[in-house]
Amino acid sequence: MTATPQIEIFEPKVPHGPAAEPRPGSGAAARRLGVLPMPSLEWNEQVARETAHLYERVKTVVPPVEWPFFAPYVKAINTLKEQRNAVILAHNYQTPEIYNCVADFVGDSLQLAREATKTKAGIIVQAGVHFMAETSKLLNPDKVVLIPDLKAGCSLAASITGADVRLLRERYPGVPIVTYVNTSADVKAESDICCTSSNAVQVVESFGTDRVICIPDEFLARWVATQTKVKIIAWKGHCEVHERFTAAELRDYRVANPGVQILAHPECPPDVIGEADFTGSTSALIKFVKDKQPKKVVMVTECSMADNVAAEAPNTEFIRPCNLCPYMKRITLPKILDSLVYLREEVEIDPAIAERARRAVERMVQLKN
Numbered sequence: 080m081t082a083t084p085q086i087e088i089f090e091p092k093v094p095h096g097p098a099a100e101p102r103p104g105s106g107a108a109a110r111r112l113g114v115l116p117m118p119s120l121e122w123n124e125q126v127a128r129e130t131a132h133l134y135e136r137v138k139t140v141v142p143p144v145e146w147p148f149f150a151p152y153v154k155a156i157n158t159l160k161e162q163r164n165a166v167i168l169a170h171n172y173q174t175p176e177i178y179n180c181v182a183d184f185v186g187d188s189l190q191l192a193r194e195a196t197k198t199k200a201g202i203i204v205q206a207g208v209h210f211m212a213e214t215s216k217l218l219n220p221d222k223v224v225l226i227p228d229l230k231a232g233c234s235l236a237a238s239i240t241g242a243d244v245r246l247l248r249e250r251y252p253g254v255p256i257v258t259y260v261n262t263s264a265d266v267k268a269e270s271d272i273c274c275t276s277s278n279a280v281q282v283v284e285s286f287g288t289d290r291v292i293c294i295p296d297e298f299l300a301r302w303v304a305t306q307t308k309v310k311i312i313a314w315k316g317h318c319e320v321h322e323r324f325t326a327a328e329l330r331d332y333r334v335a336n337p338g339v340q341i342l343a344h345p346e347c348p349p350d351v352i353g354e355a356d357f358t359g360s361t362s363a364l365i366k367f368v369k370d371k372q373p374k375k376v377v378m379v380t381e382c383s384m385a386d387n388v389a390a391e392a393p394n395t396e397f398i399r400p401c402n403l404c405p406y407m408k409r410i411t412l413p414k415i416l417d418s419l420v421y422l423r424e425e426v427e428i429d430p431a432i433a434e435r436a437r438r439a440v441e442r443m444v445q446l447k448n
């Protein structure tokens with residue numbers, strides 16, 4: 080069903096400066112649980128033997144010459160995870176050696192949030208960006224949640240503040256506020272419910288109202304507006320990775336690769352989505368490739384995702400427009416290892432904010448699929 084999209088867009092009156100860096104963790108976990116000795120990172124026959132099954136998973140995307148650098152980290156991280164009773168939650172945009180060789184759970188923001196509610200581990204290492212680690216902490220207030228690099232931020236999350244949301248609420252009293260999970264805890268705390276790109280339409284329609292405020296991604300909101308009769312009030316925030324794609328470049332791919340299937344993420348601009356054969360969240364794009372096994376695809380989303388899906392979809396050729404997320408790429412194997420050895424950086428959220436933000440995330444997680 081496609082309704083005529085009804086949408087109204089807002090942006091901050093005064094543009095925000097660069098996002099404030101999240102506060103460093105207190106180091107409380109390191110004081111309580113202790114720092115471990117740094118494991119050996121030597122490449123030798125034993126390491127090669129013990130990691131050979133993991134290299135099998137990535138051999139189509141990681142050249143053999145790079146494996147001797149990665150393998151000692153992979154072995155050390157997997158050993159330390161057991162020692163620490165820790166799990167690694169990795170987003171689909173993480174590099175293949177993280178996604179395939181050390182992660183315990185992989186997925187999009189919604190899948191990772193759901194996993195975060197189920198884990199029995201005492202420590203969660205978030206291989207993703209800061210708002211994802213905050214979401215894990217919101218759902219696991221008593222666990223230690225670590226982000227291997229505090230500068231792993233997000234342009235979308237930096238586009239809006241809690242004060243902006245309060246202004247929207249004043250302007251539209253009684254209109255429900257749906258907030259994309261790609262936001263700070265402060266913004267979530269001012270919202271009625273969160274959504275991800277996989278459930279945004281369902282969440283918007285869950286209120287049964289004729290208008291909904293859907294923030295902060297303008298393009299996601301525009302896409303939602305094409306899928307529902309609900310009028311959408313949006314915010315002019317953008318993902319700096321997806322906004323760079325253009326419709327012209329997709330047309331060029333189609334001309335150069337007859338029969339190619341173009342799959343786009345809803346954070347892309349509307350004219351890019353207009354060129355796509357299928358639009359969906361990262362998990363929906365992965366499902367499309369696995370179910371339909373197209374001969375050739377272009378994945379119009381973050382670069383590493385094509386690598387990660389390619390490792391599991393040998394029958395599909397991937398044409399790779401490569402827009403990297405500079406924030407996701409701050410997470411590396413050496414930083415994950417440091418995180419497990421030194422228990423840093425610990426994510427902390429002001430309890431007053433956390434309680435309200437948690438409610439918004441839990442409402443989303445509890446929605447039926």
Ligand code: SF4
Nearest residue numbers: 233234318319320404
């Ligand atoms: S890909 Fe875009 S939305 Fe995702 S973390 Fe990077 S900047 Fe943020």
